[in-house]
Amino acid sequence: MSLKYESTLREPLVDGVKDYHQVTEDIISPIEGKPGKLWYVGFVISLALLGFGAFSVFWQIYFGVGVWNLNKTIGWGWDITNFVWWVGIGHAGTLISAILLLFRQGWRTGVNRAAEAMTIFAVMCAGQFPIIHMGRVWMAFFILPYPNTRGPVWVNFNSPLLWDVFAISTYFTVSLLFWYSGLIPDFATIRDRAKTKLRKLLYGVAAFGWTGSTKHWQRHEALSLVLAGLSTPLVLSVHTIVSFDFATSVIPGWHTTIFPPYFVAGAIFSGFAMVQTLLIITRKILHLEEYITLGHMEAMNKVIVLTGSVVGCAYLTELFMAWYGANPYEFATFFKYRAAGPLGWSYWIMMTCNVITPQVFWFRKMRRSVAVTFVMSIIVNIGMWFERFVIICTSLYRDYLPSSWSYYRPSWPEVGFYMGTFGLFFTCYFLFAKYFPVIAVAEIKAILKTSGENFKEKMEVYEGETAEQFAKAVHHEHAH
Numbered sequence: 001m002s003l004k005y006e007s008t009l010r011e012p013l014v015d016g017v018k019d020y021h022q023v024t025e026d027i028i029s030p031i032e033g034k035p036g037k038l039w040y041v042g043f044v045i046s047l048a049l050l051g052f053g054a055f056s057v058f059w060q061i062y063f064g065v066g067v068w069n070l071n072k073t074i075g076w077g078w079d080i081t082n083f084v085w086w087v088g089i090g091h092a093g094t095l096i097s098a099i100l101l102l103f104r105q106g107w108r109t110g111v112n113r114a115a116e117a118m119t120i121f122a123v124m125c126a127g128q129f130p131i132i133h134m135g136r137v138w139m140a141f142f143i144l145p146y147p148n149t150r151g152p153v154w155v156n157f158n159s160p161l162l163w164d165v166f167a168i169s170t171y172f173t174v175s176l177l178f179w180y181s182g183l184i185p186d187f188a189t190i191r192d193r194a195k196t197k198l199r200k201l202l203y204g205v206a207a208f209g210w211t212g213s214t215k216h217w218q219r220h221e222a223l224s225l226v227l228a229g230l231s232t233p234l235v236l237s238v239h240t241i242v243s244f245d246f247a248t249s250v251i252p253g254w255h256t257t258i259f260p261p262y263f264v265a266g267a268i269f270s271g272f273a274m275v276q277t278l279l280i281i282t283r284k285i286l287h288l289e290e291y292i293t294l295g296h297m298e299a300m301n302k303v304i305v306l307t308g309s310v311v312g313c314a315y316l317t318e319l320f321m322a323w324y325g326a327n328p329y330e331f332a333t334f335f336k337y338r339a340a341g342p343l344g345w346s347y348w349i350m351m352t353c354n355v356i357t358p359q360v361f362w363f364r365k366m367r368r369s370v371a372v373t374f375v376m377s378i379i380v381n382i383g384m385w386f387e388r389f390v391i392i393c394t395s396l397y398r399d400y401l402p403s404s405w406s407y408y409r410p411s412w413p414e415v416g417f418y419m420g421t422f423g424l425f426f427t428c429y430f431l432f433a434k435y436f437p438v439i440a441v442a443e444i445k446a447i448l449k450t451s452g453e454n455f456k457e458k459m460e461v462y463e464g465e466t467a468e469q470f471a472k473a474v475h476h477e478h479a480h
Helices: 020-032 037-063 078-089 091-102 106-110 112-133 137-143 160-193 197-206 214-247 259-285 294-324 328-338 344-362 370-396 412-435 441-451 453-461 467-479
Strands: none
Touching: 020 160, 020 412, 020 441, 037 112, 037 412, 078 091, 078 112, 078 214, 078 259, 078 370, 078 412, 091 106, 091 112, 091 160, 091 214, 091 259, 106 112, 106 294, 106 441, 112 137, 112 160, 112 259, 112 412, 137 160, 160 197, 160 214, 160 441, 214 259, 214 370, 259 294, 259 370, 259 412, 294 328, 294 344, 294 370, 328 344, 328 370, 344 370
16 A cells, blocks of 8 residues: 655645544634624625725716716726736636646645635626726627628627637636536535525535535546636636737837736736735635645745746836837837826836835745735735736827827726726625635645645654555544
């Protein structure tokens, strides 16, 4: 008999003395009880923001896009900035789920469920901006390529805005399937523990008759791998296609081939930061510190410092090419109107938040500090929002003709719409945390025998013995 286990040097992924029953109790019991006061406070604030957002959208649809502070020079403002930002937020969930699953990274198990949920809610928020930006929302079906009776009116397949529709809808569908298929075993666990008939019925329907048989697990594993294989190219393609909204144009500051990889790195950067923000709050409120450990946070902070450095390299490359290319309009866009000019302040906020501050994560003590990680995760997302704002507004506000020069500041319906998407995002997340297991119970159990703290301690105790003796000792202990 052989026993497969990890190195004792590797940090445990589950802290404390845990067995399978204790894992179930710790993660499922918050769903079965009533939520605490903090949950209600957060939920009410989220609903208030959502209501304000709904009113702002109603106001804009009733009076028209003219209530936004867009003009002939700046045709894209907060709406497209927020669209690109929200799509970026959604990137980390699929990356944690798909790419880390294919690479068999055990640390993903503590964070993947919440990250996948975050992806779905972020894409729901992102999708609203282009639709509302159309102005005549009731004409949204014009972007769908279906046989129509409108004569020669047909969607423009050359437009990257149309590719956005396909890419984001595909991304949303695959992410939803991935998230839901992972939930099925946990729904069955909640169904079996349910005290009321209604809960038993609802979770029973959601579990699709899952029994935990070998055949069910085989199909579940196969489906996970297929969806991971589909999602991996999507992680790279979705933000690449979003970058084409800019890169396929001829506007100085936009028409550059560096945009696709730079947008993907930036999306992973901001997505991981948002995962950190949510999980630090979640682990505190739901008392899940032993499952979302400092080791998980450190691993994600390593990804943040890597992608932040890639983004910083892209910024410097843009500046270098603007100088080296000797195009006066390109040079003016980057050096006169971005780094300086009336909107120059936004450029330096972007550089500070995205390039300079994440460098603190080179130090292990900083990577493992909850307070530093929480503050940094918010700073990074502020910086990434300003990156999108800088790309859009500072490339547009100085046109070729000085008579067309303009300045941009958002109107209250634009700000209200953005706040409303935060309300939608957090309303969905609070409901998710109340009615769904925030951590994948089945996946934590799968790694408990190799990566749990108590198991690693036993490995050290039995280090001098053979694998077979060790297995017998563990079996004997469980028998008693």
